[in-house]
Amino acid sequence: MVEKIQQVAQEIETAPLGNAAELEQFRIAYIGRKGLIAALFEDMKQVAPEQRREVGQQLNSLKNRAQERFDQAQEQLTNTTESVSSNNFDFTLPTVPNTLGTRHPLSIARNEIVRIFERIGFNLSEGPEIEDDWHNFSALNFPENHPAREMQDTFFISQDRDKLLRTHTSNVQVRLMENQKPPLRSIMPGRVYRNEAISARAHMMFHQVEGLYVDKNVSFADLKQTLYYFAQEMFGQDTKIRFRPSFFPFTEPSAEIDITCLICKGEGCNICKGTGWVEIGGSGMVDPAVLESCGIDPKEYSGFAFGMGIERITMLKYQIRDLRLFTENDVRFLRQFEGIL
The missing domain is CATH 1.20.1270 (Substrate Binding Domain Of Dnak; Chain:A; Domain 2)
Structure with missing residues (x-):
């Protein structure tokens, strides 16, 4: 050895x-x-x-x-x-010229969404991304045993589960109703977090824009006309929209919002799961219990709320088939949006 x-x-x-x-x-x-x-x-x-x-x-x-x-x-x-x-480097080579950067497609879509709603009287509101349980869940009528309160759906940052990364921008709606008196008409774009597997259609970090309108005699017809206007301004006058009955803890009645898939033109693809329709968000009349928990008299005021994913809207607007492209910082992808404001 x-x-x-x-x-x-x-x-x-x-x-x-x-x-x-x-x-x-x-x-x-x-x-x-x-x-x-x-x-x-x-x-x-x-x-x-x-x-x-x-x-x-x-x-x-x-x-x-x-x-x-x-x-x-x-x-x-x-x-x-x-x-x-x-x-071996040739120092006589010309320098690389400075090139202008481009806006990220999510920023382009977000800015256009804001401009569309500003034209019909909505203002812009923002709130914290680290939120407490009251503003993210309790004030929005989420029951104690709701699945969204579980670790597999939400990123909690405190052991008592009182601090978390917000799962929607509805927390801004709660803060707005707590601090201002009706009439309220505002949209809330921002980044949100959910404990989901990353794929071509989903991500653990994404962007939402939510809207809130609270005043006297607000009806579901006001909600429908607002969203009809948005869909046609964002995607074109030929865009079709439909409302499907649904359930959300903070709205009653509730409806999911679908538009015709602009990627496959209704023929079926991986984005619309072969149906020809793509869900862009949820909506409904603000539940009286939510108004009351925020200090607004539900007998005097009513309101509607809606929420949409900015990534989904951007994918439809620019024919993008994979949501992961938004976070990979591939210059070849980003340069396709040069000149768009």
Whole structure:
């Protein structure tokens, strides 16, 4: 065993390490999992117990020496390569011209959404992304056992689950109703977080825009006309929209909002799941319990609310089939939006 160690030690000292190929060959032969040193460690079981300590020390020294020689040769080779590259650089080449950046497609869509609603009297409101349970759940009529309050759906940042990353921008609606008296007409764009698997259609971080209108004699017809106007201004006058009955804890009655899929033109694709329709959000009349919890008399005032995903709207607007492109910072993708404000 000692003779084998001495023989391998001699090979390590004399092995050529002049280029990348020789360096890789050295690594495989001596340092790798199937190299000679690993094989010697396997043979330790055949060494007499009284000799194992001494032989083990020799093997450790051999392993350290092989690694040391490999690291030194690798560093020397890297420095040599960088030196050659620097010496071969042509300093007479023209400089790379400065290029203008582009707006992110989500910012473009967000700004257009804001402009559309501002034209019909909505103002802009914002709120915190780190929220407490009251403004994110309780004030919005979420029961204590609602699935959204579970760890698999929400990112909690405190052990008592009172602090969390907001799951929707409805928290801004609550703060607005608490601090201002009706009439209220506002939209709330912002970033939200949900504990979801990332795919072409979903992400754990995305953007929403929600709207709120509270005044005397507000009806469901007002909600429908507002969203009809938005869909046609955003996607074109030929866009069709439909409302499907649904349920949300903070609105009653509630409806989901669908528009014709602009990517496949209603023929069916992975975005619309083959139906020809794409859901862009939810809506409904503000539940009287929510108005009351925010200090507004539900007998005097009524209101509607809606919420939409900005990513979904952007995908439909610009024919984008994979939501993950928005967060990958691929310059080839972003440069397609040059000149769009």
